[in-house]
Amino acid sequence: MIRVTRKYRFSASHRLHAPQLGDAENRALYGKCNYPFGHGHNYEIAVSVRGVPDSRSGRVVDIDLLDGLVRGQLLAAFEHRNLNEEVEAFRAAVPTSENLGREAVRLLKQSWHSVFPPDGPCLEAVAIAETPRNAFEVSADEIQ
Amino acid sequence: MIRVTRKYRFSASHRLHAPQLGDAENRALYGKCNYPFGHGHNYEIAVSVRGVPDSRSGRVVDIDLLDGLVRGQLLAAFEHRNLNEEVEAFRAAVPTSENLGREAVRLLKQSWHSVFPPDGPCLEAVAIAETPRNAFEVSADEIQ
Amino acid sequence: MIRVTRKYRFSASHRLHAPQLGDAENRALYGKCNYPFGHGHNYEIAVSVRGVPDSRSGRVVDIDLLDGLVRGQLLAAFEHRNLNEEVEAFRAAVPTSENLGREAVRLLKQSWHSVFPPDGPCLEAVAIAETPRNAFEVSADEIQ
Amino acid sequence: MIRVTRKYRFSASHRLHAPQLGDAENRALYGKCNYPFGHGHNYEIAVSVRGVPDSRSGRVVDIDLLDGLVRGQLLAAFEHRNLNEEVEAFRAAVPTSENLGREAVRLLKQSWHSVFPPDGPCLEAVAIAETPRNAFEVSADEIQ
Amino acid sequence: MIRVTRKYRFSASHRLHAPQLGDAENRALYGKCNYPFGHGHNYEIAVSVRGVPDSRSGRVVDIDLLDGLVRGQLLAAFEHRNLNEEVEAFRAAVPTSENLGREAVRLLKQSWHSVFPPDGPCLEAVAIAETPRNAFEVSADEIQ
Amino acid sequence: MIRVTRKYRFSASHRLHAPQLGDAENRALYGKCNYPFGHGHNYEIAVSVRGVPDSRSGRVVDIDLLDGLVRGQLLAAFEHRNLNEEVEAFRAAVPTSENLGREAVRLLKQSWHSVFPPDGPCLEAVAIAETPRNAFEVSADEIQ
Numbered sequence: 020m021i022r023v024t025r026k027y028r029f030s031a032s033h034r035l036h037a038p039q040l041g042d043a044e045n046r047a048l049y050g051k052c053n054y055p056f057g058h059g060h061n062y063e064i065a066v067s068v069r070g071v072p073d074s075r076s077g078r079v080v081d082i083d084l085l086d087g088l089v090r091g092q093l094l095a096a097f098e099h100r101n102l103n104e105e106v107e108a109f110r111a112a113v114p115t116s117e118n119l120g121r122e123a124v125r126l127l128k129q130s131w132h133s134v135f136p137p138d139g140p141c142l143e144a145v146a147i148a149e150t151p152r153n154a155f156e157v158s159a160d161e162i163q
Numbered sequence: 164m165i166r167v168t169r170k171y172r173f174s175a176s177h178r179l180h181a182p183q184l185g186d187a188e189n190r191a192l193y194g195k196c197n198y199p200f201g202h203g204h205n206y207e208i209a210v211s212v213r214g215v216p217d218s219r220s221g222r223v224v225d226i227d228l229l230d231g232l233v234r235g236q237l238l239a240a241f242e243h244r245n246l247n248e249e250v251e252a253f254r255a256a257v258p259t260s261e262n263l264g265r266e267a268v269r270l271l272k273q274s275w276h277s278v279f280p281p282d283g284p285c286l287e288a289v290a291i292a293e294t295p296r297n298a299f300e301v302s303a304d305e306i307q
Numbered sequence: 308m309i310r311v312t313r314k315y316r317f318s319a320s321h322r323l324h325a326p327q328l329g330d331a332e333n334r335a336l337y338g339k340c341n342y343p344f345g346h347g348h349n350y351e352i353a354v355s356v357r358g359v360p361d362s363r364s365g366r367v368v369d370i371d372l373l374d375g376l377v378r379g380q381l382l383a384a385f386e387h388r389n390l391n392e393e394v395e396a397f398r399a400a401v402p403t404s405e406n407l408g409r410e411a412v413r414l415l416k417q418s419w420h421s422v423f424p425p426d427g428p429c430l431e432a433v434a435i436a437e438t439p440r441n442a443f444e445v446s447a448d449e450i451q
Numbered sequence: 452m453i454r455v456t457r458k459y460r461f462s463a464s465h466r467l468h469a470p471q472l473g474d475a476e477n478r479a480l481y482g483k484c485n486y487p488f489g490h491g492h493n494y495e496i497a498v499s500v501r502g503v504p505d506s507r508s509g510r511v512v513d514i515d516l517l518d519g520l521v522r523g524q525l526l527a528a529f530e531h532r533n534l535n536e537e538v539e540a541f542r543a544a545v546p547t548s549e550n551l552g553r554e555a556v557r558l559l560k561q562s563w564h565s566v567f568p569p570d571g572p573c574l575e576a577v578a579i580a581e582t583p584r585n586a587f588e589v590s591a592d593e594i595q
Numbered sequence: 596m597i598r599v600t601r602k603y604r605f606s607a608s609h610r611l612h613a614p615q616l617g618d619a620e621n622r623a624l625y626g627k628c629n630y631p632f633g634h635g636h637n638y639e640i641a642v643s644v645r646g647v648p649d650s651r652s653g654r655v656v657d658i659d660l661l662d663g664l665v666r667g668q669l670l671a672a673f674e675h676r677n678l679n680e681e682v683e684a685f686r687a688a689v690p691t692s693e694n695l696g697r698e699a700v701r702l703l704k705q706s707w708h709s710v711f712p713p714d715g716p717c718l719e720a721v722a723i724a725e726t727p728r729n730a731f732e733v734s735a736d737e738i739q
Numbered sequence: 740m741i742r743v744t745r746k747y748r749f750s751a752s753h754r755l756h757a758p759q760l761g762d763a764e765n766r767a768l769y770g771k772c773n774y775p776f777g778h779g780h781n782y783e784i785a786v787s788v789r790g791v792p793d794s795r796s797g798r799v800v801d802i803d804l805l806d807g808l809v810r811g812q813l814l815a816a817f818e819h820r821n822l823n824e825e826v827e828a829f830r831a832a833v834p835t836s837e838n839l840g841r842e843a844v845r846l847l848k849q850s851w852h853s854v855f856p857p858d859g860p861c862l863e864a865v866a867i868a869e870t871p872r873n874a875f876e877v878s879a880d881e882i883q
Contacts, residue, residue, distance in 0.1 A: 625796075
């Protein structure tokens with residue numbers, strides 16, 4: 020088994036605000052990430068795939084297929100979007116990087132087998148970097 | 164004369180939309196940067212200063228003073244803000260990186276001599292990187 | 308469980324010299340790292356934490372609390388210091404990156420539960436990069 | 452046990468072309484990587500080693516020994532070479548990053564114990580980055 | 596006037612060999628870059644443009660137009676190509692980064708005014724980075 | 740004329756302390772950089788050369804000659820050294836990055852024409868980066 024990791028970038032805005040909590044509690048919890056008009060980031064998303072290289076092609080995963088899946092499922096949904104306003108999942112959940120990583124895993128798993136065969140490469144993890152200082156890694160088996 | 168460049172980072176959101184133009188023209192002009200709910204970036208701002216090293220200290224600029232000025236004038240205004248909604252200058256001008264760089268130069272020049280003496284270091288340029296692929300450099304003498 | 312990694316930087320000096328060994332053996336073992344007056348690095352320290360996102364906040368760890376702990380326990384001890392002369396642990400042990408990583412884990416574990424509750428996030432690992440070419444990763448369970 | 456990772460760089464050219472497949476199939480499979488005259492990359496190779504720090508030296512691995520092994524076994528074979536034409540292993544296998552990683556593990560394991568003692572550090576994994584966007588990680592125990 | 600710099604990447608192979616010189620002289624001159632089967636790089640190309648921001652759009656240059664020009668004129672010619680065999684200009688000139696930069700300037704200037712108006716942004720310079728350690732910058736006025 | 744910039748790295752320690760000033764003044768001036776036992780950095784030094792490509796070789800500068808000069812004159816003096824204690828120039832001057840850049844220019848100019856002919860490439864500037872956030876650029880004509 021070999022692990023292949025490929026990185027993608029997108030830019031988006033968000034605001035951290037938990038609707039169950041009051042304004043003062045939100046400000047204490049999220050600090051400047053709770054400012055009312057939102058802010059944004061250049062996100063880097065690293066998708067890790069695990070598999071056995073095909074004996075003829077010498078590759079674990081067809082990169083064009085993976086790129087197509089990530090572009091169609093993730094980048095089309097997140098690129099230059101306001102995550103709170105324009106991504107369905109973040110009506111219910113706060114768009115932290117932890118929740119963004121879980122949503123990315125969910126979206127990829129949902130369409131994985133429309134692209135890759137059952138004995139093909141499997142999704143191992145997704146890591147979200149909100150800034151170059153931070154990374155949030157979600158294993159694929161965290162999400163059903 | 165030696166040139167000293169120091170980098171700072173902040174995250175903010177913006178939307179590119181020129182109020183004098185119609186919606187269709189805005190979409191054609193700015194593409195995904197015109198999506199109605201805005202998006203955001205991790206900005207890097209590089210401030211370049213020029214001067215002669217002080218003969219005793221061996222330094223062109225006191226970095227603590229420069230940091231204080233940049234934090235007080237730029238980062239306090241931009242960090243985790245929605246540039247369109249929360250920065251006065253972008254009520255009149257579209258918050259492109261070009262205009263953001265000009266506003267940064269204007270803000271630094273306005274307070275420069277409250278911090279540095281007339282024979283001290285001078286501001287040479289400000290460069291804004293919206294993403295690692297792009298940089299927008301404004302000379303200090305562009306702005307009066 | 309989600310893994311969150313956050314990076315910090317500090318600059319320090321050190322000299323690799325094992326007191327139990329003679330001068331010639333030290334020179335053969337450590338080469339230029341044994342030069343008598345020491346040298347220094349910009350260190351990057353990556354702290355990895357593992358936990359379950361809180362259902363309300365959507366976060367694994369309160370970043371402000373983590374920053375406070377790392378600043379108070381690690382950066383306050385190492386930043387702009389001579390590790391051999393000014394850090395107690397390196398009176399007995401050579402300040403290699405391996406030992407620096409173990410000391411960082413020890414210091415973080417010692418104060419962890421003064422900041423995080425027993426059912427909160429746990430420390431998983433610390434990785435020290437002495438230069439961009441090297442990384443030394445110590446699991447938290449290496450150190451009692 | 453501590454994990455030490457050290458990075459090396461080399462530049463080489465290759466062409467992805469599976470000899471068992473026809474020209475049209477190769478073009479469909481590898482796209483621009485199948486262009487007939489080949490192309491090239493600046494590769495980054497990260498070698499991960501695991502071990503217990505020596506109680507006197509405080510080090511898991513003697514970096515000079517590791518550098519000598521990697522230079523002699525890997526860089527001497529790959530640096531500024533055409534992988535298809537000048538590396539024996541790629542007469543039989545397509546020089547994908549997956550196969551390059553496996554060949555790197557094979558070459559390092561073959562000479563490991565001419566340099567490191569049986570109770571010394573062990574090779575854990577090799578990761579090949581063809582570009583900054585991609586990484587291919589091969590565990591040492593993948594290869595006999 | 597504001598300077599905008601945008602970076603692009605491509606991978607290609609080349610061999611440094613001056614046809615007017617003998618084999619021994621070529622080896623002495625270019626070292627490992629003269630190995631007979633060629634080698635390759637991930638090139639980064641930074642295109643710098645200078646101009647006055649448009650008063651309505653707030654932009655110096657329409658990035659989509661610039662991207663289209665660079666893709667059509669440069670990346671289509673160089674991406675995944677063997678520069679010696681597949682780029683006309685390098686039949687006569689050795690494909691050093693210096694000559695590659697000059698060819699890039701020549702190609703961009705040749706098509707510049709099919710895309711940008713006479714009073715629009717002008718090309719200032721092209722910088723080629725063969726590896727992260729090297730950059731070769733050619734001013735646009737070097738080439739007629 | 741084409742500008743070629745090549746980067747080198749070295750690690751060293753220093754302490755900022757101006758002997759003409761008292762201890763309190765030094766502490767106020769240099770802050771943590773004045774701690775008595777010194778600290779250190781991974782320095783990056785970028786050497787910029789300007790010239791006309793040779794018509795046969797297609798190169799502005801022979802990189803092996805430049806590397807030899809930088810290694811022999813700069814890296815041999817600075818690598819893994821304590822700049823205050825082991826570099827002659829810093830007995831008289833504080834080892835700020837400004838002064839380190841001037842010393843680097845002086846050392847390179849002093850030996851330049853033992854390596855490069857009068858009509859060959861000329862040294863344009865040296866830039867010292869103490870950390871990834873800072874750069875100090877000294878023009879070659881600053882130093883006689």
